[in-house]
Amino acid sequence: MTSSAREQYIVGVDLGGTNIAAGAMSLDGTKHLAMQSIPTNSSVGDEGVAERIVGLVQSVILDTIEHSGASRRDFVGVGIGAPGPLDRVRGVVLVAPNLGWKDFPLRDRIQERLNLPATLDNDANCATFGEWWQGSARGGRNVVGLTIGTGIGGGLILDGALYHGSSDMAGEIGHTTIDLNGRHCKCGNYGCLEAYASAPAIATRAREVLVREESDSLIPSLVNGRVEDITAQIVYAAAKKGDQVASEIVRDTAKYLGAGVANLLNIFNPDIVVLAGGVAAAGDALFVPLRAEVRRRAFSPAVRAVKIVAGELPGTAGVVGAVASFKQQHLGGV
Amino acid sequence: MTSSAREQYIVGVDLGGTNIAAGAMSLDGTKHLAMQSIPTNSSVGDEGVAERIVGLVQSVILDTIEHSGASRRDFVGVGIGAPGPLDRVRGVVLVAPNLGWKDFPLRDRIQERLNLPATLDNDANCATFGEWWQGSARGGRNVVGLTIGTGIGGGLILDGALYHGSSDMAGEIGHTTIDLNGRHCKCGNYGCLEAYASAPAIATRAREVLVREESDSLIPSLVNGRVEDITAQIVYAAAKKGDQVASEIVRDTAKYLGAGVANLLNIFNPDIVVLAGGVAAAGDALFVPLRAEVRRRAFSPAVRAVKIVAGELPGTAGVVGAVASFKQQHLGGV
Numbered sequence: 001m002t003s004s005a006r007e008q009y010i011v012g013v014d015l016g017g018t019n020i021a022a023g024a025m026s027l028d029g030t031k032h033l034a035m036q037s038i039p040t041n042s043s044v045g046d047e048g049v050a051e052r053i054v055g056l057v058q059s060v061i062l063d064t065i066e067h068s069g070a071s072r073r074d075f076v077g078v079g080i081g082a083p084g085p086l087d088r089v090r091g092v093v094l095v096a097p098n099l100g101w102k103d104f105p106l107r108d109r110i111q112e113r114l115n116l117p118a119t120l121d122n123d124a125n126c127a128t129f130g131e132w133w134q135g136s137a138r139g140g141r142n143v144v145g146l147t148i149g150t151g152i153g154g155g156l157i158l159d160g161a162l163y164h165g166s167s168d169m170a171g172e173i174g175h176t177t178i179d180l181n182g183r184h185c186k187c188g189n190y191g192c193l194e195a196y197a198s199a200p201a202i203a204t205r206a207r208e209v210l211v212r213e214e215s216d217s218l219i220p221s222l223v224n225g226r227v228e229d230i231t232a233q234i235v236y237a238a239a240k241k242g243d244q245v246a247s248e249i250v251r252d253t254a255k256y257l258g259a260g261v262a263n264l265l266n267i268f269n270p271d272i273v274v275l276a277g278g279v280a281a282a283g284d285a286l287f288v289p290l291r292a293e294v295r296r297r298a299f300s301p302a303v304r305a306v307k308i309v310a311g312e313l314p315g316t317a318g319v320v321g322a323v324a325s326f327k328q329q330h331l332g333g334v
Numbered sequence: 335m336t337s338s339a340r341e342q343y344i345v346g347v348d349l350g351g352t353n354i355a356a357g358a359m360s361l362d363g364t365k366h367l368a369m370q371s372i373p374t375n376s377s378v379g380d381e382g383v384a385e386r387i388v389g390l391v392q393s394v395i396l397d398t399i400e401h402s403g404a405s406r407r408d409f410v411g412v413g414i415g416a417p418g419p420l421d422r423v424r425g426v427v428l429v430a431p432n433l434g435w436k437d438f439p440l441r442d443r444i445q446e447r448l449n450l451p452a453t454l455d456n457d458a459n460c461a462t463f464g465e466w467w468q469g470s471a472r473g474g475r476n477v478v479g480l481t482i483g484t485g486i487g488g489g490l491i492l493d494g495a496l497y498h499g500s501s502d503m504a505g506e507i508g509h510t511t512i513d514l515n516g517r518h519c520k521c522g523n524y525g526c527l528e529a530y531a532s533a534p535a536i537a538t539r540a541r542e543v544l545v546r547e548e549s550d551s552l553i554p555s556l557v558n559g560r561v562e563d564i565t566a567q568i569v570y571a572a573a574k575k576g577d578q579v580a581s582e583i584v585r586d587t588a589k590y591l592g593a594g595v596a597n598l599l600n601i602f603n604p605d606i607v608v609l610a611g612g613v614a615a616a617g618d619a620l621f622v623p624l625r626a627e628v629r630r631r632a633f634s635p636a637v638r639a640v641k642i643v644a645g646e647l648p649g650t651a652g653v654v655g656a657v658a659s660f661k662q663q664h665l666g667g668v
Contacts, residue, residue, distance in 0.1 A: 085633070085635050094635070141500060142499055142500050154601075156601075158492060158497060159497075163492060163493075164603075165476055165602055165603025165604065165636075165639075166475060166476050166603050166604060166605040166639045166640070167603055167635055167636070167638075167639040168603070169600075169603035169633060169635050169636045169639065170601065170602055170603040171601065172600040172601065172633060172636075173600075173601060175600045175632075175633065176597040176600055176601060177512055177593045177596065177597055177631065178511055178512070178513075178514050179512075179513055179514050179515070179525075180512050180513050180589070180590070180593040181513070187633065188630075188631075189596070189630070189631045189632075190631075191513075255514070256514070259511045259514040262511065262523070263510040263511055263597070266503075266506040266507075266509045266510055267488075267490075267504065267505065267506065267507060267510060267601065268499055268504055269498070269499025269500050269501055269502070269503035269504040270499065270500060271500040296522075296523070297511065297522075297523045297524075298509075298523075299419070299503060299506060299509065299521065301419050301428070301501055301503050302499075302501070302503045302506075304501075305499075305500045305501040305503065306500070
């Protein structure tokens with residue numbers, strides 16, 4: 001007669017303004033199962049979105065059971081990554097402008113409906129934690145993560161644990177000033193990194209150049225002349241084809257990000273900085289001048305100590321990190 | 335017959351470019367004894383300065399014995415705070431431009447000569463740690479310290495312990511960019527906080543205004559017309575007397591420091607920010623507009639979580655913190 005411990009699973013959820021992604025992972029992180037994604041449909045309201053999350057998690061659990069031989073009791077909990085600011089202790093999303101939420105007790109809603117323990121953490125923290133556990137930040141002791149998309153989020157792993165600050169607000173790297181009299185940011189401040197280097201900021205800078213200057217840039221042809229349709233991805237694509245205007249926008253982005261990353265090196269002296277999100281698509285056209293700008297600005301011992309890398313888990317880092325955050329908060333470690 | 339554990343002592347040393355301060359403290363931090371200070375005389379070279387430190391520590395030990403009934407064996411070690419960058423593990427000061435040092439094994443020199451265990455830590459870390467242990471940052475869990483003098487140093491206490499980063503370079507807050515095309519900094523970067531808000535930067539800005547504009551400012555009279563003699567302290571003194579030019583310089587300083595401190599709030603979400611060094615002398619004239627600027631720039635939950643305070647231990651924070659750092663590194667906690 002043989003006896004073996006049954007494999008246990010955690011479900012990770014990544015709640016975004018557009019989509020909700022979820023998947024199951026074995027406790028040791030080696031198995032990823034039943035990754036699924038549905039639209040958020042935030043118009044259904046906080047309770048409605050919570051129901052959609054519950055339905056998605058149930059679907060992930062059923063799918064996992066079907067493909068792994070697991071049973072319902074092998075699922076130990078649900079880790080949720082959500083936009084902040086939030087209160088981890090109470091499990092409440094305090095404000096989420098993209099969702100239209102205010103003071104919503106998301107964790108307890110999910111917990112009650114699924115009868116499984118749940119944890120809540122910031123989405124950018126989860127993405128960084130995911131890259132640290134299973135992606136390009138593996139092995140780092142002190143890791144700074146930037147998630148560059150519609151906004152610029154940040155996550156901090158210090159001495160091997162997620163750092164949350166005194167009221168779960170730490171890591172708002174996108175809202176650090178790099179030009180104190182610079183562009184107005186939607187957070188109310190001036191000259192935030194996000195106002196220069198987020199995907200919409202990159203598109204805005206491209207539009208500004210194309211409207212101001214005559215050029216033979218490819219960009220207008222890629223959007224059928226509709227400059228309002230320019231996105232960061234279009235700029236990266238044009239730069240890859242050798243377009244001068246696009247290349248300059250990407251180099252400027254590298255300068256802005258370089259100033260922000262240099263600040264992080266001088267403050268944290270991390271061993272890894274991981275840049276995740278759409279920006280990874282820019283490849284060497286961004287990363288080569290970015291690393292050069294960081295070398296110009298930061299202290300050389302801090303530059304020598306660090307690797308600056310692109311995220312390796314596009315689309316799943318948030319789910320993987322939500323599982324890791326559940327492990328840290330509920331099981332005492334990852 | 336009564337038996338009681340003998341009181342034990344640690345000697346703290348604060349090595350600066352101008353002076354070396356040292357004093358003894360009881361292990362529990364309640365007794366401060368024999369605080370002494372001598373000129374550094376860096377012209378005698380690294381070995382010569384190490385000898386001066388040894389002599390000063392011996393003098394502190396003798397003085398403590400004389401006044402407390404302690405004996406030589408009651409001294410358990412020496413904590414040293416020194417300018418960085420340094421390597422704590424090897425106990426080596428890597429580069430100290432103000433001292434003219436390169437790769438000097440200060441810790442072992444002191445250890446061998448005194449036959450006492452010693453530790454080395456960054457001077458700004460020690461000042462912050464001192465304010466946390468016994469000064470105005472007492473009770474903080476996440477503390478960011480700025481020491482504002484000839485330069486701007488920084489120290490980070492995260493979850494109750496000094497954070498050093500991956501190669502002991504963390505906390506170089508003075509060298510974070512707040513204006514990416516701004517003033518050249520002596521570190522090689524542009525727009526560093528230090529280039530705007532250190533004591534020499536404040537004096538430089540005052541000189542620039544006085545040379546450029548006719549004014550009835552008091553400042554020239556305070557330096558007998560020698561603008562090259564203007565210091566930050568003179569600017570603070572003139573501002574206290576209601577001088578318009580000086581007040582504007584102080585308000586500008588508050589704006590620069592406010593941008594830097596707001597960045598730290600959005601990154602760390604600390605419960606205390608402590609500003610130490612000569613800047614504390616500016617009082618409300620600086621702190622009131624500084625707090626206002628931070629409110630304008632940082633996220634309000636991070637602003638609500640924090641106290642921004644002046645250091646309480648001018649002249650001794652570095653010594654107290656060097657003792658605390660010895661305790662953390664050698665005795666496992668403070």
